[in-house]
Amino acid sequence: xxxxxxQALAQTNTKIIGQVQDKNTSSPIAGAIVVIIGTSFTxxxxxxxxFYFENLPRREYQLDIRSLGYEPxxxxxxxxxxxxxVFLTIRILRKPVVLPEIVVxxxxxxxxxxxxxTVILNEEQIRRLPAGTLSEVLNSVPGxxxxxxxxxxxxxxxxxxxxxDQVLVxxxxxxxxxxxxxxxxxxxxxxxxxxxxxxxxxxxxxxxxADALAGVIKIITSTTSVVKSTEVKSKxxxxxxxxxxxxxxxxxxxxxxxxLSASLSNxxxxxxFTYPDSGKIMTRANSGQVSKNAFMSLTWQPGDQAxxxxxIFKYFARHQLPGPLLQLNDSAYSKDxxxxxxxxxxxxxxxxxxxxxxxxxxxxxxxxxxxxxxYIPTNVDYNNQNWEAESRLDYFxxxxxxxxxxxxxxxxxxxxxxxxxxLSLGTVSRSTFSTFISGQKSIKHMLSDFAxxxxxxxxxxxxxxxPNWSPLFGVLVSQGEKVNFDFKANWGKSYHNPTLNAxxxxxxxYSAGNPxxxxxxxxxxxxxxxxxLPLLGELLLGQTYFHNNVRDLIVWQRGFxxxxxxxxxxxxxxxxxxxxxxxxxxxxxxELEISHTRSDAVNLTESHTQYYNLIPxxxxxxxxxxxxxxxxxxxxxxxxxYASRRYTREQNTSGKQLPSYTIWDLALKFxxxxxxxxxxxxxGIYNFTDQNYELIxxxxxxxxxxxxxxxxxx
Numbered sequence: 001x002x003x004x005x006x007q008a009l010a011q012t013n014t015k016i017i018g019q020v021q022d023k024n025t026s027s028p029i030a031g032a033i034v035v036i037i038g039t040s041f042t043x044x045x046x047x048x049x050x051f052y053f054e055n056l057p058r059r060e061y062q063l064d065i066r067s068l069g070y071e072p073x074x075x076x077x078x079x080x081x082x083x084x085x086v087f088l089t090i091r092i093l094r095k096p097v098v099l100p101e102i103v104v105x106x107x108x109x110x111x112x113x114x115x116x117x118t119v120i121l122n123e124e125q126i127r128r129l130p131a132g133t134l135s136e137v138l139n140s141v142p143g144x145x146x147x148x149x150x151x152x153x154x155x156x157x158x159x160x161x162x163x164x165d166q167v168l169v170x171x172x173x174x175x176x177x178x179x180x181x182x183x184x185x186x187x188x189x190x191x192x193x194x195x196x197x198x199x200x201x202x203x204x205x206x207x208x209x210a211d212a213l214a215g216v217i218k219i220i221t222s223t224t225s226v227v228k229s230t231e232v233k234s235k236x237x238x239x240x241x242x243x244x245x246x247x248x249x250x251x252x253x254x255x256x257x258x259x260l261s262a263s264l265s266n267x268x269x270x271x272x273f274t275y276p277d278s279g280k281i282m283t284r285a286n287s288g289q290v291s292k293n294a295f296m297s298l299t300w301q302p303g304d305q306a307x308x309x310x311x312i313f314k315y316f317a318r319h320q321l322p323g324p325l326l327q328l329n330d331s332a333y334s335k336d337x338x339x340x341x342x343x344x345x346x347x348x349x350x351x352x353x354x355x356x357x358x359x360x361x362x363x364x365x366x367x368x369x370x371x372x373x374x375y376i377p378t379n380v381d382y383n384n385q386n387w388e389a390e391s392r393l394d395y396f397x398x399x400x401x402x403x404x405x406x407x408x409x410x411x412x413x414x415x416x417x418x419x420x421x422x423l424s425l426g427t428v429s430r431s432t433f434s435t436f437i438s439g440q441k442s443i444k445h446m447l448s449d450f451a452x453x454x455x456x457x458x459x460x461x462x463x464x465x466x467p468n469w470s471p472l473f474g475v476l477v478s479q480g481e482k483v484n485f486d487f488k489a490n491w492g493k494s495y496h497n498p499t500l501n502a503x504x505x506x507x508x509x510y511s512a513g514n515p516x517x518x519x520x521x522x523x524x525x526x527x528x529x530x531x532x533l534p535l536l537g538e539l540l541l542g543q544t545y546f547h548n549n550v551r552d553l554i555v556w557q558r559g560f561x562x563x564x565x566x567x568x569x570x571x572x573x574x575x576x577x578x579x580x581x582x583x584x585x586x587x588x589x590x591e592l593e594i595s596h597t598r599s600d601a602v603n604l605t606e607s608h609t610q611y612y613n614l615i616p617x618x619x620x621x622x623x624x625x626x627x628x629x630x631x632x633x634x635x636x637x638x639x640x641x642y643a644s645r646r647y648t649r650e651q652n653t654s655g656k657q658l659p660s661y662t663i664w665d666l667a668l669k670f671x672x673x674x675x676x677x678x679x680x681x682x683x684g685i686y687n688f689t690d691q692n693y694e695l696i697x698x699x700x701x702x703x704x705x706x707x708x709x710x711x712x713x714x
Contacts, residue, residue, distance in 0.1 A: 015056040015080045017587055018088030019049045020065060027481055029092070030120065031196075032067035037074070044122045044196070048538060050588050052124065055673035056080050063090075069399075070094055117202055117488065117528055117544050117578075123195040128628060130637050130667030130684045132237065132245070132707070134194065135186040138217070140639055141199050142595035142624055143578050146186070147617075150699040151241070152271055152289040152319050154185040154336075159201055160546060161574050161599030161618045162214030163554070166496055166520075168204070169217045172311050174342040174360030176219075177211050178384040179411030179430055182499040188315045188338055189219055190265055190293045192235070192249055196220040202546060203524035205494035206456040206472025209407070209434055213496040213522060221261075221297055221311060232714045239684075239707030242270025242288065259299040267291050275700040276692055277325065284322055284700060286330050291317035308345040314338070321370070324698035332370040332378075339363045354394045356405075362386040376509050379418040382425070386411050399452075401440040408433055413500045423506045430500065432462040450478040456492075465519055468495045482534050489527040496520040498554055502566040511556075511564040518568050522550040528578075535583070537590075542580040549573055555615060557650055570605040572615060593626040603650070613652045617697075619643040619660075635669040648697045661693035678713040 020032045028049025035042045036053065039061075045051045063075040070092045078086050119141050131137045135146045135155030145158040156164035165182025168175060176184035197219055204212035230252040237245045249263035271287035295313040321332035341361045348354055363385050370378035392405030409432045415425025436458035443451040456472040472492035479485045498517040505513030528544030552568040559565060576599035584591045599622075601615040614620070621644035629636040642662045649656040667684040683706075690704040 016051075016053040016061070016063075016078065016086050016088065018051050018063075018090055020045050020051070020067065021049060021089060021091045022070075023091040023093045027484075029067050029070070031122070032065055032070075032092075035064045037062045037064050043124060046122055046124060046588065048584060048588065052588075054671070055678045057676050063088075065090055065092060067092065117200075117490075117526055117546075119199040119201075121197040121199075126191070126194060126197065128630075128635060128637055128669070130639065130665045130682075130686070132191065132709075133187050134189050134191050134197075134219070137191065137194075137197065138186065138199070139641055140624060140626060142580055143201055143597040143599075143622065144199060145619060145622055145643065147695050148701075149696040150284070150287055150322065151273070151702045152269065152287055153696070153699070154183070155187045156183045157186060157217060158618070159199070159215040160576060160578075160597065161601045161615075161620075165499055166211070166214035167217060168208055168211040168215070169219070170208075171219045171340065172221055172309065172342045173218075173344055173358045173390075174340075174362075174388055175211065175386065175409075176340070176362070178362075178364055179386065180382060180384050180413045180500050182211065182496075182501075184217075185336070186217075187291075188293075188317075188336075190247075190263055190295050190313070192233070192247055192263055192265070193221045193261065193295050193297070193313075194219055202490055202526045203492055203494035203522060203548065204472070205460075205470040205496075206458050206492050207436075207438070209409075209432070209458065209460055210462065210468070210495055210497050210519075213494045213520065221295075233711065235709060235711040237707055237709040240705040241273050241702060242268070243705075243707065244268050257300055257302050259301075261295075261297040261299075263293075263295045265293045271320065273702040275703070277700075284702075285328075286320045286332065287322045289317060289319045291315070305348045306346065308343070311340075311342045313340050315340075321368075325700070326698065327375075329370060329372050329375065332368075332372065332375075334369070335365075335367040337365045352396050354396070356392045356394060358388075358390050360386070360388045377419050380424075381416055381418075383414045384411070385413075399440070399442040402437070403439070404435075404437045406433075406435050411500070413504075420508075423508055425504060425506060428500055428504050430463055430497075432460055434458060434460045449480065450476075452476045460495075462497055465497060468519070468521075470494055484530075484532040486530045487528070489525075491525050492523075494522045494524055496522075496554075498566070502554060502556075507563070509563075514566050517554060517566060518552045520550060520552050520554055520568075522548050524548045537583065537585040537588075540580070540582040542578070542582075544578040546577070547573075547575045553615070555650075569603055569615070571603075572601060573604050574599060574601045576600055589630050591626070591628040593624070595624045597622045610650045610652070613650060614647055616647045616650060617658075619646050633671055635667075635671070637667045637669070638664070640664045658694050658697060661691050662689070663687050663691055663693070664689050676714070680709075680711040680713075682709040682711075683707075684709070 020029045022029060030045055030049060032045040034051045041053055043051045058081055061078045061080060066072040073092050075090060080086060126137055129137055129140060138144050138157060139146045143160050146155055147158060147164055148155045157167050158164050159167050169177055169184035200216040202215060204216050208216055233249045235247045245267035247265040251261040254260055268290045269288050273284050274281050275284055293315050297311045299309045301307045315338040317336040319334045321329055321334055323329040344358045346356050365383050367381040368378055387410045390405060390407040392403050395402045412429040414427045417424040438456035441453045443453060454474045458470045459467060461467045470493055474490045477487045497519050502517055503513055503515055505511060526544060526546040530540060530542040533539045550572040553572040554566050555569050556564045556566050578597045580595045582593045598620060600620060601618050603610050603613050603615060605611060623642040625640040627638040640662060643660060645660045646658045648658060665686045666688055667682055670681040672679045686705040688704055693701055695701060
């Protein structure tokens with residue numbers, strides 16, 4: 001390791017700014033873990049290799065730097081004073097044998113991140129966004145569209161025009177999707193415990209199984225090594241529409257090899273807001289909510305030979321259900337109770353063999369209650385349970401890798417209709433056994449600095465369906481250092497099983513299941529190029545093309561009787577492109593990003609009356625704009641998202657569309673520290689142009705919202 005030290009002349013609140021580079025190529029290293037030894041201060045490098053430490057007391061410090069595939073190193077002793085900022089360039093040496101990372105839940109799969117079209121948000125990027133929930137964070141990612149039925153409904157995610165049940169959501173490697181709907185409610189995960197998010201776009205069935213037909217969201221709750229002291233954080237927020245929340249979190253070292261992280265949170269909202277309807281100003285009554293969340297994570301790290309992490313979270317929410325416009329409810333509500341348990345472990349068997357294991361359990365209980373004078377009374381509850389286990393053996397030789405693994409998933413759903421017992425869903429279950437193998441091969445080529453090939457093959461056998469074989473192939477080519485060009489391409493076959501709701505829902509006044517549904521099957525291809533230029537910092541330009549041919553796509557359609565039922569649309573083409581422009585100044589003090597995604601989901605069934613029509617509820621255009629400015633005492637974050645109009649009928653009737661919308665959010669963060677105590681005050685204005693819009697038909701969203709948040713860190 002070589003260490004280059006310089007000191008800034010101007011006074012600033014930021015005490016250490018550094019960049020981690022590859023010693024041989026001087027390329028920046030993203031995702032490296034940087035810890036101040038003997039303290040609870042820790043961070044990770046962004047995708048330009050930069051890291052920051054703020055508000056440090058005056059004293060001497062030493063840094064510990066670790067990254068997958070590199071030798072762990074320690075910096076020289078660094079002297080921090082009140083009136084100077086230390087700048088570091090730390091160069092670390094690549095290690096031939098890849099060792100497990102510090103914490104198993106933050107371990108990165110280089111082949112997966114290199115070949116897929118992936119967006120990574122580290123902890124610093126997450127914290128600076130004007131977001132209070134995980135869904136608000138993901139709304140800023142190019143190509144991602146969050147669907148929500150009103151201000152308090154579950155937040156579900158779509159990638160590149162996909163259905164929301166085609167995106168797999170993992171918490172520390174274990175799925176959050178329910179077998180009942182195939183979806184995961186993003187708002188159930190406490191944002192304060194999230195230190196890293198990976199959005200992997202495109203079909204990933206060959207890596208992750210059936211639920212990953214459109215992509216994967218990986219949520220990682222800890223990338224911190226065992227700390228030597230205790231850290232306590234508290235946060236209180238108040239805002240429009242009666243919004244109130246508080247949160248208390250802490251992390252503490254226990255003996256030499258353990259670290260405990262825990263948090264408690266509570267949020268509530270009256271939710272009643274005004275909206276225009278037929279020339280009148282109406283009040284959206286019965287739209288409040290109350291939620292509570294408890295999270296705990298215990299990390300055990302005896303050394304480089306083994307490591308493990310156990311995570312538990314309990315979530316409860318009570319949502320009022322105002323109903324769609326023209327069918328309003330004054331007292332309807334739902335209850336949502338979840339318990340989630342995940343366990344991850346890593347064991348070094350020899351210098352070249354490693355055993356990775358994970359297991360998870362999820363219990364998700366829901367209750368829906370409607371007792372309105374002009375409605376059919378409803379009193380139903382559902383209990384979803386998932387058991388999941390996976391083990392993988394990894395073999396490393398230089399930069400080449402082979403992995404083989406086995407996985408098992410068992411899901412059970414029990415539904416009871418207390419108002420009309422004959423319509424009870426009863427108990428249904430599903431099991432999936434999987435085996436998979438993947439490889440990574442480094443290729444030396446005179447036309448590029450770096451090239452990798454990766455094949456993956458996965459066999460899934462789900463009860464009630466035929467076995468499915470999913471291949472996936474990827475290629476990555478990289479050229480240049482200061483001016484860098486990357487090319488990525490992926491091809492594969494994927495599939496997606498119908499959800500238990502789609503198959504077994506008993507017909508009622510609103511919907512009916514379809515036991516004759518077939519699995520969705522697709523052939524997927526994407527290719528993209530990125531170029532990085534040193535232009536007053538760094539300029540990144542990216543272009544990606546994607547093309548998916550889907551057979552038997554499952555779409556819920558409204559019949560002439562007004563009921564929704566799922567059907568297989570014989571042939572659908574989902575095609576489009578993404579464009580990204582990102583500029584960062586030196587030391588990341590200013591960042592600008594503009595992105596655009598076009599996605600056309602077209603019905604290509606020639607015998608169908610809706611031939612060449614767009615699939616409903618999917619915007620063709622998504623645009624994002626972000627501007628972030630960082631200074632000594634003040635951070636500014638301005639962002640915008642645009643979604644084009646969406647058809648609500650298969651016929652693409654011009655009068656049956658949700659109009660386009662543009663939402664602007666602004667947040668100002670004031671920072672101060674005194675004697676080791678950090679104080680932050682954030683003023684947020686959401687939808688500050690007061691745009692009227694709907695994400696789901698007949699479910700209006702709130703207008704302009706103000707929020708004030710204070711946070712103390714000890």
